[in-house]
Amino acid sequence: MTSIVTTAANYLIIIIFAVYTYLGFHVFKKKTEEERRHIYRIQALSVFAISFLAYTVLYLHTESLELLLYYGAQTMFFLAVLIAFPMIYKNCSRLLLNHLCMLMSVGFFMIARLDLERSVRQFLIAVAGVLISIFVPVMINKAKFLKKWTAFYGLFGFALLAAVFLLGSVTGGSKINVTVHGITLAPSEFVKILFVFFIAGMLHKNTSFRRVAVTTLCAAAHVLILVLSRDLGGALILFVVYMSMLYAATKKFSYVGAGLFCFSGAAVAAFYLFSHVRIRVLTWTTDFDVLKNDSSQVSQSLFAIGTGSWFGSGFCQGLPETIPVAVSDFIFAAICEEFGIVFAICLILVCFSCFLMFVNSSLQIKDNFYKLVSFGLSVSFIFQVFLTIGGDSKFIPLTGVTLPLVSYGGSSVLSSVIVFAIIQGLYIMKRSEGEVHE
Amino acid sequence: MNKMKKEVKDNPKKQPRNNREILILTYFFLAIFVAFIGYLIYFQAAHGEDMANSPYNRRRQNQLAQKVVRGQIMDADGEVLAKTEIDDEGNEVRVYPYGNLFSHVVGYSMNGGSGLEAGYNIRLLKSHASIFDRVQNLLSGTKNIGDNMVTTLDRRLQEAAYYGLGDSRGAVVVMNPKTGAVLAMVSKPDYDPNEIGELWDYYTSEDSQGDSSLLNRATQGLYPPGSVFKVMTALAYLRENDDKYEDYLYECTGSINIDGEVINCYHNEKHGTVDMKHAFAESCNSAFVDIGYHVDKQTLIRLCKSFYFNSKFKLPLAFSKSSLAISRATTTYQIMQTVIGQGETLVTPMHMAMMISTIANDGKMMQPYFVDHIENDAGTTIKTYKPKQMDLLLTTRETEIMKEFMTAVVQEGTATSLRNSGYTVAGKTGSAEYGTKKGSSHSWFICFSPVEDPQIAISVIVEGAGEGSAYAVPVAKNILDAYYYD
Numbered sequence: 001m002t003s004i005v006t007t008a009a010n011y012l013i014i015i016i017f018a019v020y021t022y023l024g025f026h027v028f029k030k031k032t033e034e035e036r037r038h039i040y041r042i043q044a045l046s047v048f049a050i051s052f053l054a055y056t057v058l059y060l061h062t063e064s065l066e067l068l069l070y071y072g073a074q075t076m077f078f079l080a081v082l083i084a085f086p087m088i089y090k091n092c093s094r095l096l097l098n099h100l101c102m103l104m105s106v107g108f109f110m111i112a113r114l115d116l117e118r119s120v121r122q123f124l125i126a127v128a129g130v131l132i133s134i135f136v137p138v139m140i141n142k143a144k145f146l147k148k149w150t151a152f153y154g155l156f157g158f159a160l161l162a163a164v165f166l167l168g169s170v171t172g173g174s175k176i177n178v179t180v181h182g183i184t185l186a187p188s189e190f191v192k193i194l195f196v197f198f199i200a201g202m203l204h205k206n207t208s209f210r211r212v213a214v215t216t217l218c219a220a221a222h223v224l225i226l227v228l229s230r231d232l233g234g235a236l237i238l239f240v241v242y243m244s245m246l247y248a249a250t251k252k253f254s255y256v257g258a259g260l261f262c263f264s265g266a267a268v269a270a271f272y273l274f275s276h277v278r279i280r281v282l283t284w285t286t287d288f289d290v291l292k293n294d295s296s297q298v299s300q301s302l303f304a305i306g307t308g309s310w311f312g313s314g315f316c317q318g319l320p321e322t323i324p325v326a327v328s329d330f331i332f333a334a335i336c337e338e339f340g341i342v343f344a345i346c347l348i349l350v351c352f353s354c355f356l357m358f359v360n361s362s363l364q365i366k367d368n369f370y371k372l373v374s375f376g377l378s379v380s381f382i383f384q385v386f387l388t389i390g391g392d393s394k395f396i397p398l399t400g401v402t403l404p405l406v407s408y409g410g411s412s413v414l415s416s417v418i419v420f421a422i423i424q425g426l427y428i429m430k431r432s433e434g435e436v437h438e
Numbered sequence: 439m440n441k442m443k444k445e446v447k448d449n450p451k452k453q454p455r456n457n458r459e460i461l462i463l464t465y466f467f468l469a470i471f472v473a474f475i476g477y478l479i480y481f482q483a484a485h486g487e488d489m490a491n492s493p494y495n496r497r498r499q500n501q502l503a504q505k506v507v508r509g510q511i512m513d514a515d516g517e518v519l520a521k522t523e524i525d526d527e528g529n530e531v532r533v534y535p536y537g538n539l540f541s542h543v544v545g546y547s548m549n550g551g552s553g554l555e556a557g558y559n560i561r562l563l564k565s566h567a568s569i570f571d572r573v574q575n576l577l578s579g580t581k582n583i584g585d586n587m588v589t590t591l592d593r594r595l596q597e598a599a600y601y602g603l604g605d606s607r608g609a610v611v612v613m614n615p616k617t618g619a620v621l622a623m624v625s626k627p628d629y630d631p632n633e634i635g636e637l638w639d640y641y642t643s644e645d646s647q648g649d650s651s652l653l654n655r656a657t658q659g660l661y662p663p664g665s666v667f668k669v670m671t672a673l674a675y676l677r678e679n680d681d682k683y684e685d686y687l688y689e690c691t692g693s694i695n696i697d698g699e700v701i702n703c704y705h706n707e708k709h710g711t712v713d714m715k716h717a718f719a720e721s722c723n724s725a726f727v728d729i730g731y732h733v734d735k736q737t738l739i740r741l742c743k744s745f746y747f748n749s750k751f752k753l754p755l756a757f758s759k760s761s762l763a764i765s766r767a768t769t770t771y772q773i774m775q776t777v778i779g780q781g782e783t784l785v786t787p788m789h790m791a792m793m794i795s796t797i798a799n800d801g802k803m804m805q806p807y808f809v810d811h812i813e814n815d816a817g818t819t820i821k822t823y824k825p826k827q828m829d830l831l832l833t834t835r836e837t838e839i840m841k842e843f844m845t846a847v848v849q850e851g852t853a854t855s856l857r858n859s860g861y862t863v864a865g866k867t868g869s870a871e872y873g874t875k876k877g878s879s880h881s882w883f884i885c886f887s888p889v890e891d892p893q894i895a896i897s898v899i900v901e902g903a904g905e906g907s908a909y910a911v912p913v914a915k916n917i918l919d920a921y922y923y924d
């Protein structure tokens with residue numbers, strides 16, 4: 001019985017997710033609001049359907065009552081988000097809301113399958129994040145001071161990173177976390193947002209050489225302190241975000257060229273200075289034939305992906321627990337193993353659809369500050385996705401960052417929810433002015 | 439994406455050219471993601487199965503084994519070499535109907551596995567049974583039947599090699615030089631894979647280490663190549679003296695002295711005046727030291743490198759890298775030793791089979807392979823393995839000259855026992871001294887046949903056969919007789 005349900009659920013989940021992904025792009029072809037609404041409803045139902053199938057399988061394998069309670073709570077939560085949020089904010093982006101729920105849901109059940117306790121913790125933080133984010137659009141719309149706090153964003157962000165550098169605990173060779181009163185935080189997740197606001201504040205009006213030079217120095221300080229904490233993934237994200245925002249603000253490719261030039265130098269230096277960078281780059285250049293006879297992190301990840309193949313071994317049928325840090329940095333490999341590459345490609349497309357929605361808001365906003373904020377957040381999001389999925393599959397060297405909304409990590413999920421809320425705020429702002437349609 | 443473009447076009451005023459940079463970067467990320475998805479598909483198609491089959495991924499493979507009855511391994515004619523039987527109590531037993539005959543090449547699936555059983559572990563644990571069967575199995579809770587693997591192995595040749603080698607230690611590899619298909623592979627001493635469970639403790643214990651029965655000598659045994667290496671030396675010389683090699687003459691007095699270092703011909707035999715062909719045919723050490731001494735070290739090193747000395751190639755069985763130990767710093771004596779296959783050079787029988795096959799196949803080195811195709815339990819082909827060329831290493835002229843030399847070995851040289859067999863053979867004998875004790879040597883023979891249109895290539899080594907290369911040639915003859923007359 002269990003095996004029949006597991007097998008059937010596996011294929012159903014893949015099919016539903018593929019349809020969901022397709023609709024996410026297909027919706028743009030629809031002319032009328034009515035037609036689009038219809039598609040959004042189907043998508044929202046898919047979130048519940050996939051969640052239902054996943055927890056059915058999980059229950060059959062664990063027979064844990066706690067799990068049923070947890071499933072109930074999650075369903076209530078998604079119902080609330082998908083129904084209440086559009087009621088409060090009529091002009092929000094439904095597509096983005098669906099994506100938010102879908103990505104969180106996949107993360108919840110994948111983590112629950114590996115470690116139920118952590119999944120519950122992740123869920124509670126997500127609930128808190130959504131509660132906070134209800135106020136974010138109001139802030140965006142009403143608070144005119146947001147543009148004026150530039151110095152605060154920069155100083156506060158830098159101070160947070162400095163605190164990590166001075167007080168942080170070392171995990172996996174890098175300092176990312178700080179523990180305060182028993183609560184472990186990864187401040188760099190929030191600094192990404194502050195950093196985007198800071199750069200936007202600096203460059204939205206004035207892009208004189210002097211201004212750019214000062215901004216670059218401040219950005220470099222952020223990046224440098226992350227490098228000193230050996231959070232190279234975080235440093236890389238801030239660097240790419242800065243270069244993208246600088247290019248969008250100044251429209252001068254020469255700045256990007258100079259940035260890339262410095263980056264090449266820094267990359268070579270990092271290769272020789274940091275042994276773990278060297279190891280990761282060397283692993284990346286190693287042939288599959290050699291990695292096959294190896295038990296490194298990346299090999300383990302590739303074994304999982306290779307064994308899962310196109311349609312996965314089925315939920316609760318693989319061995320994702322043998323992948324190192326499967327709940328966070330390697331969750332993409334765990335998903336590939338149990339749901340297969342077809343599902344994983346859909347997941348990537350959903351992330352990319354989020355990115356397009358982010359960029360879309362940026363394109364439509366006339367206010368240069370928010371245009372830059374929105375674009376900076378877009379790049380930050382998609383580049384982080386790229387680092388984690390690329391690293392897990394040896395497309396690029398491993399950097400050890402999380403998959404936004406899916407990976408385990410309170411700070412990560414909280415900051416990602418806030419980012420989605422900020423973008424929602426921008427959509428709401430523009431649509432209330434009656435200018436923008438999706 | 440289209441949507442955004444359209445919006446920009448539709449509202450040229452509303453969308454100031456402010457957005458150009460944002461769009462450029464968006465397309466940039468789009469390109470990266472398209473590339474990534476392409477990569478992921480490529481990875482799965484080209485390397486996914488290989489990765490899944492890693493010996494470090496045994497836990498996942500064992501998990502598959504709980505859902506699938508391991509498939510069969512068959513020879514080229516469909517004769518079963520390994521199958522899984524289920525007894526009355528539902529226990530699965532792996533059965534090898536031919537016992538010791540295929541022990542190393544087919545291997546065993548227990549205790550970590552070896553041979554093709556390990557090399558294609560995940561393949562045998564996948565089921566492409568019909569969807570109807572699978573649904574039925576799912577409903578009834580029975581295991582699916584795994585796919586069967588049809589190998590390139592030829593039972594007749596395997597038997598000829600196996601019995602030809604007799605009780606001697608050693609190894610044989612038989613290949614189709616044109617495709618790289620391995621037709622037979624024997625290593626002795628052997629073992630019965632049916633009893634691997636009971637005998638495991640013995641085979642892995644200290645007492646049996648000297649036997650190393652589990653070791654597949656054909657792919658993992660490292661031996662000094664002896665005179666067989668003269669093939670490489672001759673090729674290096676030809677590469678440097680393409681138009682002059684026919685003028686080469688050497689006066690053999692039974693030994694050669696360079697800078698006070700002396701190398702003797704076999705049994706100090708005086709070969710008299712020899713040209714290159716006769717030096718090769720009669721395996722004159724003195725002449726070959728002279729030839730090798732006149733070859734630029736770099737030419738020889740480069741040639742050997744191109745022939746996969748010191749490097750790995752793709753093989754589904756565990757194998758050792760052949761090693762060539764010369765460099766710029768090598769002393770004259772070491773060079774003198776190396777060019778006649780003594781010294782520190784070590785090769786595997788498999789590698790020598792690839793070397794001779796390359797010559798037989800007009801310089802094209804083929805990827806050795808063992809599996810012809812995979813079929814499901816109903817006999818429908820699931821996947822076919824095609825011959826693959828690894829490299830083009832020699833010119834037609836070079837292979838023609840080598841064929842002439844190797845024919846001379848059989849017609850008038852050290853392997854004349856094959857002269858009147860009713861088929862044409864070209865080859866090279868070798869006798870490799872090992873250890874410090876005089877007179878302990880391995881007997882080598884590599885050959886292909888028929889010379890005009892090679893269909894079969896053989897590499898034989900008989901360990902510690904005593905004196906001379908006379909031991910390996912009869913093994914090859916046994917295989918060739920079976921190939922032509924059975």
Ligand SMILES: [Zn+2]
Nearest residue numbers: 690703709722
């Ligand atoms: Zn001689």
